[in-house]
Amino acid sequence: MLMVGRFRLFGFLLGSTTAGAGMYYYVIDEYRISNELLTEDIYALQSAVQRIESYVKTLEEKVDLKRK
Known part of the structure; x- marks a missing residue:
């Protein structure tokens, strides 16, 4: 009975880790x-x-040229 408990615990830990x-x-x-x-x-x-x-x-340059 104790061996089955250990196997289940090992399986749970292995599954959780995976x-x-x-x-x-x-x-x-x-x-x-x-x-x-x-x-x-x-x-x-x-x-x-x-x-x-x-x-x-480009627009600023064109505006500056228009103003001059």
């Missing part, structure tokens, strides 16, 4: 993917801001 490790790697992978997506969005935003900055500079 499930915990699987969940850990799942969460780490999801974190990595979301981090990559966020980085791509930041680069896209940076690019858009640079284009807008270029357009504004």
Whole structure:
């Protein structure tokens, strides 16, 4: 009877450890993917801001030329 209890305890601990490790790697992978997506969005935003900055500079130059 004592052997069955130990076997159940060992099985429970092994299952819990396996499930915990699987969940850990799942969460780490999801974190990595979301981090990559966020980085791509930041680069896209940076690019858009640079284009807008270029357009504004061009417009300012044209306005300055019109005033002269």
